[in-house]
Amino acid sequence: MEVRAVSRFVRISPKKARRIANLVRGKDVKIALSMLKFIPSKTAVPIAKTIKSAAANAKNNYHMNENLLYISKIMVDQGPPMKRVKPRGMGRADVIRRPLSHISVYVEERKEEE
Template sequence: MAKGHRSQIKRERNESQKETRPSAKLSYARVSVQKACFVLDAIRGKDVQTALGILAYNPRYASRLVEKLLKSAIANAENNNGMNPQNLYVAACYADKGPTMKRIRPRAQGRAYRIEKRVSHITVVLDER
């Protein structure tokens, strides 16, 4: 049986389970999860130089966001974890659903159609080979 206060036990447990891989997260990106995943699927598992090349020539809007996010994750790995950027690869990348903004589109005969502007939270996790 563990001794100590519940918050202390939780703190110790969370420290042991903490993610050590370098990552970067973009919250409330104005792109739907489905559209972001097209870009993320293209770079998953690739080394960072290849991934940056793919993103630079991808015409999708989400690729600009993911490119900036990937560069941020590389900088985090270099500065915070002391890793060599040449050995890094995209270990995991995913997009989670954020809150949807609801807007109204006026239609004929006084009706209103709803427009849903979807938002996503994009995460890129790197690791060293």
């Protein structure tokens, strides 16, 4: 059974966040969190937070063993751009678009080997 957690409207470029998400896809939750701890990127923090949330959802709501959890799917989708106005010369204005992301993490329990 897949358990999910979603962080929406995260102030990170989706392109940069996907690079980090691809590193932890398919890994065990504990290994992924320890990997993210040492990645020198600001995108690692909200991704780690979402993974922790998905693991907590699995443990508390579905009584899954947190030692057997792995990341089955992780997706970073583009959110609506945050628009800002930058004044320019001669009374003009430019629109600055700041990217937002939606991070979705799905965790599953690995099958125990008999």
